Amino acid sequence: MTDRIRFLLDGTIHEIGPVDPTKTALELLRYDLGRTGSKEGCAEGDCGACTVVVGELVADRIVWRPINACILFVPMLDGRALLTVESLGTPQAPHPIQQAMVDRHGSQCGFCTPGIVMSLYARSIMGAGDAPLNDALAGNLCRCTGYGPILAAARDVPPQPRDDAETIAALRALRRDAPLDLSFDDPLAGAARRWIAPRTVDQLARCLMDHPEAQIVAGATDVGLWVTKAHRVLPVVVHVGDVAELGQIDDGDAEVRIGAGARYADAQAVLARLHPSLDELVRRIGGVQVRNVGTIGGNIANGSPVGDMPPVLIALGARLVLRRGDARRELPLQDYFLDYGKQDRRPSEFIEAVIVPRPPPGRIVHVSKLSKRFDSDISALCGAFAVDVDGGIVTGARIAFGGMAGIPRRAPACEAALVGSAWTRETMERAARALPDDFQPLSDVRGSAAYRLRAAGALLTRMWLQATGGQGAHDLMAMEAIDG
Numbered sequence: 243m244t245d246r247i248r249f250l251l252d253g254t255i256h257e258i259g260p261v262d263p264t265k266t267a268l269e270l271l272r273y274d275l276g277r278t279g280s281k282e283g284c285a286e287g288d289c290g291a292c293t294v295v296v297g298e299l300v301a302d303r304i305v306w307r308p309i310n311a312c313i314l315f316v317p318m319l320d321g322r323a324l325l326t327v328e329s330l331g332t333p334q335a336p337h338p339i340q341q342a343m344v345d346r347h348g349s350q351c352g353f354c355t356p357g358i359v360m361s362l363y364a365r366s367i368m369g370a371g372d373a374p375l376n377d378a379l380a381g382n383l384c385r386c387t388g389y390g391p392i393l394a395a396a397r398d399v400p401p402q403p404r405d406d407a408e409t410i411a412a413l414r415a416l417r418r419d420a421p422l423d424l425s426f427d428d429p430l431a432g433a434a435r436r437w438i439a440p441r442t443v444d445q446l447a448r449c450l451m452d453h454p455e456a457q458i459v460a461g462a463t464d465v466g467l468w469v470t471k472a473h474r475v476l477p478v479v480v481h482v483g484d485v486a487e488l489g490q491i492d493d494g495d496a497e498v499r500i501g502a503g504a505r506y507a508d509a510q511a512v513l514a515r516l517h518p519s520l521d522e523l524v525r526r527i528g529g530v531q532v533r534n535v536g537t538i539g540g541n542i543a544n545g546s547p548v549g550d551m552p553p554v555l556i557a558l559g560a561r562l563v564l565r566r567g568d569a570r571r572e573l574p575l576q577d578y579f580l581d582y583g584k585q586d587r588r589p590s591e592f593i594e595a596v597i598v599p600r601p602p603p604g605r606i607v608h609v610s611k612l613s614k615r616f617d618s619d620i621s622a623l624c625g626a627f628a629v630d631v632d633g634g635i636v637t638g639a640r641i642a643f644g645g646m647a648g649i650p651r652r653a654p655a656c657e658a659a660l661v662g663s664a665w666t667r668e669t670m671e672r673a674a675r676a677l678p679d680d681f682q683p684l685s686d687v688r689g690s691a692a693y694r695l696r697a698a699g700a701l702l703t704r705m706w707l708q709a710t711g712g713q714g715a716h717d718l719m720a721m722e723a724i725d726g
Contacts, residue, residue, distance in 0.1 A: 245424060247316060248416050250297075250323040251275075253409060255416070260426050261316055263437030264469045264476055268292045268311035271326060279327035279356040280311055283383070285470040287313045287463055287532055288618065290382035293357035295364045297323035297406075299413040304406045307507070307534040308364040310381075313466025314535070315459070317424060317437045318483060321416045323409050327356035330363060338402070339363055342395035350386035358382045361530065362396050369401045380617040381529015421445055422484070428475075439481040443565075443594065446485050451567050454589040456480040460503055461535030463528070464544050488539070488594070497600055502539020502593040509538055516558070517601060519609040523550060526611055529618045539593040542578070545585045545649070548621045548688075552579070552650040554609050556642040557626035560598045566591040582648030605630055608705040612697055614688065621645050622688035625701040629660070629709075636660045636669065641702075646681040646694055655679035656702075670706045674699025 245260040258270070271277040271294070283291035287310040294311045296319070297304040304323065330337035336344070339362050349355040358379065365378045375396050379389065422439035438453070440446040450456060456478040459465050468474040482488055488503030493512050500509055506524055510533070514521030527533060527550050541549050542562070552575065560575040566588055575596070578586050587593070601607050606629040613619040623645040630638035639660040644650040659673040683694040 245426075247320045247422075247424070249319040249321065250409065250412055250416070252325065252329050253323075253412065255412065258316070259424065261424075262426050262428065263315060263317050263424050263435055263479055265316045266312055266466070266470065267294065267314040267316055267319060267324075270316050271311060277326050277328050281353055281356060282312055283353065283357075285312045286467050287528070288381075288383070289354070290357040290361065290529060290531060291354050293360040293382065293531055295325040295360055295367075297325070297409065297413070299410060299417075302410070304404075304409060304413070306364055306367055306404075308361045308381075308531050309534055310531045313462050313470060315437075315462055315466070315469075315479075315481075317422060317439065317481065318462070320422050320439065321413065321418060321484070323413060325360075325363075327359055330359065337363070338399045339366065339395070342398040343392070346391045346395040346398065348391040348395040350384075354382060354384045354386075358384065358392060362399070364530075365396075366399060366402045367404045369403050377525060378530060381531045421449070422481075433475075433477065435476065436478045437481065438479070439484045441484055441486075443485055443487040446480070446482060446488075446592065447565055447567055449480055450590040450592060453478050453480065458482060458543065458592060460537040460540035461505065461532075463532050463536040463540070464546070482592075483535075495600070498598045500538050500596045500598065502543070502595055503537050504539070506533040506536050506538065516598060517607040517609075519607060520554060523554060523609050523611060523624075526613075526617060526619075527551070532618070538596055542575070542596065543585070543587065543593050545579060545583060547582065547648050547650060548624070548645045549650065550611060550621055550624050550644065553624050553626040553642040553644040555596065555598060556650060556652060557628045557640045558598050558601065558607070559628075559640065560596055562593055563595040563597065564591050565594045570594065572597075576642070576652055579649035579651065601628065606705070606709045608708060610701045610704060612689075612701075620688065623694050623697050623701075625698055625705075627702070627705045629705070631665045634665050636663055636665055643681065643698055645688070646677075646683045646698060651681075653677060653680040665706075665710075667703060667706055670702045671699070674702050 246257045247259050248257050271280050281291040283289035292311040293308050295306050296309050297306045331340050343349055361382050375393050424437040426435045440449050457476045459479050459481050482503050488501040490501045491504050491512050492499040510524045541551050556576045562573045564571050608627045610625050611621050612623045613621050626642045628640040639657045641653040641656050655676040656673045659676045663669040677698050683691040685691045
């Protein structure tokens, strides 16, 4: 057991500890290290004011990622390199991105500006080139003004890759072979807390057998809010972010095997090759900062009824590989979700991988997400459709929704109304009328039950319109959103 966390800050090794393992990196920066440039705007990974850039050694290079420091736990920095807005320049010698923000009047109150600068800096050093600026800034909210001057500032600065030779050598020296195992005696709670970060999947399996009560954490995009918003105490945390095997992706001919620890940012291209609509869906799963830490398996294991990816994976017929000790089992993803807050996962068991069959040629795949805010918002409703049509007749259908029940779930009555019927708009409307037999949605801040049922039916028609080359699909959904 060790009580020291080691990471690089501006190229200098920092060792800290003992430390509360659920202390956030933002708290460490502002209150312990005096780096107050990073701001706390939301404490939930939504506004981007706290954006920092974290570098991780991958093979022989460093991958730099903008990340929200407000929900990043301090031990997740172990073995990594950290850059903050103070790393870039000074008032006397600002970084080119900082100077461009000044020259283009891209800052008003200035609260959000450090996070915006760090997002643009990450894009610059990773050589993003023609990657859309809007995507790079979707996770940064500016409350004062529009983004025109900010975008203009970003266009003024060309990509500037870093010389990381010294940083690579320093990170190699920080590498651990044994798990990180931290213990912290909390004087306020009167109890000890523990953070364990295994390095291999076998170590993870043994660790969870020894600690069945542990809270598994991957990217902390949800668990972070348990701490910052709900002030929950997590006595034992097992972090899976350092288990390399869980991040592996096998892009096979017949199916794709995605390790449960694969980040959305790393899996996006592979998912897009399954079907282009998945690329757009992943692009809307939070901002870049969220996708840089959030994982496919974590999204599933969390069991949220409005998680964006599970309905799609259910429609595609995905399976889970679950492991407990040395034993593994496979389970159709649709059977994993039992009830609200309840999943088919046994004590000490964890998701090891998600296996997604590649859609056969000719299968119609369509995904639609409805949310109050287009980017970086939780779904009010997400619909996923996989339909087979032969000779003008629907021969197979897998329809799944999120936001319509306490779990992401298929719509068997809707599917039955489709299969065997003509591939027509009238069939879509009849299938939509079957949706109340499948779901009795709740009303909440994201939408009423009536809106959800009506919108879900409209998504069926939208799918048909796009598949048949019909016009007006966008106008149809715009009308539904207004009426809802």
